[in-house]
Amino acid sequence: MTRPPEDFPLPDYLDQSPAVRARFARIRQREPILEVRGLGKRFHTRQGEVEALRDLNFAVHRREFVCVIGPSGCGKSTLIRILAGLEPHSSGEVLLDGAPVQGPGRDRGMVFQGYSLFPWLTVKENVMFGPEMSGAGRDEAERDALMWLDQVGLTRFADAYPHQLSGGMRQRVAIARALVNQPRILLMDEPFGALDAQTRARMQGHLLDIWRNIDVTVLFITHDLDEAIYLADRILVLKAHPGEVQELIEVPVPRPRSPGQFASVEFRATKARLEALIHPPQEQHDEARLEPEIQPRLIRLTNVNDDVE
Amino acid sequence: MPMPSIDAGLPLKPALQQQTRHWFAVRTVLDAQQRLLLGVGSFALPILVWCLVSYLPFVWHPKMEIRDAGGVDYFQVGMLVDHAQFLEERDNMVAQHLALPRGVPANPIYLPAPHEVALAFVRAFTTPPEQKDQPWLHEALWHSIQVIFWGFLASSLIGIPLGILSGTYAAVGRLNEPFIEFFRYLPAPAFGALAVAVLGIYDGPKIAIIFIGTFFQQVLIVANTTRKLDATLIEAALTLGTRGVRLLTRVVVPGILPDLYRDQRILLGWAWTYLIVAELIGTSTGITFFITQQARYQHFDRVYAAIFMIGVVGFGTDLLLARLGRRLFPWDRSTDQD
Ligand SMILES: Nc1ncnc2c1ncn2[C@@H]1O[C@H](COP(=O)(O)OP(=O)(O)O)[C@@H](O)[C@H]1O
Ligand SMILES: [Mg+2]
Numbered sequence: 001m002t003r004p005p006e007d008f009p010l011p012d013y014l015d016q017s018p019a020v021r022a023r024f025a026r027i028r029q030r031e032p033i034l035e036v037r038g039l040g041k042r043f044h045t046r047q048g049e050v051e052a053l054r055d056l057n058f059a060v061h062r063r064e065f066v067c068v069i070g071p072s073g074c075g076k077s078t079l080i081r082i083l084a085g086l087e088p089h090s091s092g093e094v095l096l097d098g099a100p101v102q103g104p105g106r107d108r109g110m111v112f113q114g115y116s117l118f119p120w121l122t123v124k125e126n127v128m129f130g131p132e133m134s135g136a137g138r139d140e141a142e143r144d145a146l147m148w149l150d151q152v153g154l155t156r157f158a159d160a161y162p163h164q165l166s167g168g169m170r171q172r173v174a175i176a177r178a179l180v181n182q183p184r185i186l187l188m189d190e191p192f193g194a195l196d197a198q199t200r201a202r203m204q205g206h207l208l209d210i211w212r213n214i215d216v217t218v219l220f221i222t223h224d225l226d227e228a229i230y231l232a233d234r235i236l237v238l239k240a241h242p243g244e245v246q247e248l249i250e251v252p253v254p255r256p257r258s259p260g261q262f263a264s265v266e267f268r269a270t271k272a273r274l275e276a277l278i279h280p281p282q283e284q285h286d287e288a289r290l291e292p293e294i295q296p297r298l299i300r301l302t303n304v305n306d307d308v309e
Numbered sequence: 310m311p312m313p314s315i316d317a318g319l320p321l322k323p324a325l326q327q328q329t330r331h332w333f334a335v336r337t338v339l340d341a342q343q344r345l346l347l348g349v350g351s352f353a354l355p356i357l358v359w360c361l362v363s364y365l366p367f368v369w370h371p372k373m374e375i376r377d378a379g380g381v382d383y384f385q386v387g388m389l390v391d392h393a394q395f396l397e398e399r400d401n402m403v404a405q406h407l408a409l410p411r412g413v414p415a416n417p418i419y420l421p422a423p424h425e426v427a428l429a430f431v432r433a434f435t436t437p438p439e440q441k442d443q444p445w446l447h448e449a450l451w452h453s454i455q456v457i458f459w460g461f462l463a464s465s466l467i468g469i470p471l472g473i474l475s476g477t478y479a480a481v482g483r484l485n486e487p488f489i490e491f492f493r494y495l496p497a498p499a500f501g502a503l504a505v506a507v508l509g510i511y512d513g514p515k516i517a518i519i520f521i522g523t524f525f526q527q528v529l530i531v532a533n534t535t536r537k538l539d540a541t542l543i544e545a546a547l548t549l550g551t552r553g554v555r556l557l558t559r560v561v562v563p564g565i566l567p568d569l570y571r572d573q574r575i576l577l578g579w580a581w582t583y584l585i586v587a588e589l590i591g592t593s594t595g596i597t598f599f600i601t602q603q604a605r606y607q608h609f610d611r612v613y614a615a616i617f618m619i620g621v622v623g624f625g626t627d628l629l630l631a632r633l634g635r636r637l638f639p640w641d642r643s644t645d646q647d
Contacts, residue, residue, distance in 0.1 A: 085548075103547075104548045104550075105548075106548075106549065106550035110544075112541050114539075116539075116541045116542060116544070116545040118560070119641075120563045120564065120566065120638070120640050121563075129546070129551075133549055133552075161639065161640040163640060163642055178548070181549060181550065
């Protein structure tokens with residue numbers, strides 16, 4: 001990746017303005033919602049044993065926004081599925097409010113990358129699903145659902161079916177469906193990965209708005225560096241084979257965030273650091289390494305005067 | 310924030326729709342008029358072939374229908390003889406200086422012309438059967454429909470729940486599917502004699518054959534459909550606090566319902582194919598009795614009319630169910646092109 005020549009060297013991504021440093025100090029004061037200690041995961045497959053995660057340690061504090069980033073196949077989805085209780089872990093422990101998690105539960109909401117709305121239910125009924133499962137009456141569930149649809153701006157589409165909505169709208173419903181249960185933590189596995197750039201940008205802003213306004217802690221997986229920096233308080237950088245914590249970065253970009261900050265020095269310094277971690281300059285990208293070496297031998301097949309550049 | 314319109318998420322429908330129609334563009338979506346035209350054509354073509362064979366004597370007509378026996382002692386008016394035989398006898402007559410037989414080219418008795426079948430079809434509903442104890446065509450058909458209905462219902466009542474459980478819980482599936490895989494290779498009609506011994510000679514064994522023919526396929530197909538349900542939906546439900554039986558009743562069953570409905574339509578079609586064999590078991594009844602009786606008297610026009618009637622009822626039911634399906638499952642996208 002080429003970038004414009006720097007007029008002055010970037011500051012270190014570890015440099016924090018006083019306001020940012022104070023904010024992190026405040027976050028550390030809050031109680032941890034989620035604690036991960038010595039977490040490891042092995043898959044037993046026909047090809048043998050795969051070590052997907054090794055000795056993960058981190059904590060997420062109340063109302064913190066943590067992003068997890070790493071090359072594809074490094075175990076991000078495995079991690080979040082373990083946290084959600086959808087996958088058992090092999091070693092270590094996961095504590096939610098100090099208690100070990102056992103199986104999936106309403107205290108951990110999840111938004112999946114693919115569309116996970118129930119296609120046979122309308123938008124409103126999708127959001128009502130959680131409250132109904134916890135024994136709320138239909139009226140109460142409906143009231144909660146409408147309140148949350150209002151929060152995500154989809155009141156008009158309450159009676160539409162998911163297939164009638166655009167991708168961004170479906171993910172907004174998925175967020176509302178998870179939040180109506182008032183989970184302690186919202187787990188999101190590349191929720192905007194399938195969206196086009198414009199919609200994704202809008203959804204990021206929207207998610208920040210929601211997070212600001214309600215008492216929820218977010219663990220957000222992405223492979224998009226800009227997205228991670230824009231959203232996160234801290235970024236957990238994983239490396240692959242096996243998945244291990246490479247660094248837990250405190251993002252020095254001040255809040256409130258706005259798209260204008262993409263060009264700020266803090267933003268660029270953080271991005272430079274992430275790029276160095278995820279695409280080490282000397283070593284090739286993990287996936288690229290698996291590709292066979294291809295030496296293109298290009299022969300000019302156009303008229304010599306017919307230049308495109 | 311500007312709100313995208315409600316159909317922003319709809320797949321772009323006719324991607325290759327242009328001003329001029331392309332009949333042979335690869336993988337295009339046909340427009341409504343094209344679909345109708347081609348659909349009618351798919352019926353018109355075989356009927357056209359039938360007409361050509363029936364009404365143009367030079368196309369096939371391997372027989373001669375005798376109009377005048379002439380000097381041939383065994384010829385009778387209306388009799389069908391082979392072309393070669395007719396020519397041979399005529400040569401004989403020429404040699405013996407007797408009157409020549411006359412005849413017109415005709416098709417074999419088993420291939421009546423379209424208008425004859427059409428007439429037989431109408432008469433089947435308008436003129437009473439020749440023998441007193443014989444059923445009308447619609448009575449025979451109604452009896453057949455009842456046999457299918459009970460066989461299919463009994464199979465579905467057990468097969469669908471078992472299939473869903475097998476597709477949901479690996480242990481249940483493993484406990485019955487290997488045996489069912491084996492059993493479905495045993496031809497259902499092979500159980501005919503056994504069914505008569507156990508259930509008597511009337512409708513019992515017939516229903517049993519329909520049941521055996523449907524049930525084993527049904528369990529496997531429903532189990533497979535259940536397994537194809539997107540696992541993300543189940544996981545989403547789990548993270549929303551769904552547990553136990555409600556996972557089955559609130560997620561799995563509604564999730565597979567449109568596909569289950571489609572499976573049932575296909576299985577019902579198969580049940581019809583077992584009908585004829587089933588009705589031959591014990592005392593022959595229903596549409597099969599009608600057909601075999603008419604064939605015995607060489608009323609092949611009525612045989613075709615009855616076979617055609619089975620097609621109308623089967624295909625008609627399926628069309629109706631397809632319509633109904635679109636009503637029942639408004640969220641199901643795969644029925645759009647049905
Ligand atoms: N169910 C599974 N069985 C076996 N291996 C798996 C399974 N799920 C994931 N893995 C392996 O674990 C590693 C991490 O996968 P995943 O968590 O999906 O990565 P990411 O989400 O970061 O792309 C990969 O090498 C993958 O092949
Ligand atoms: Mg993943």
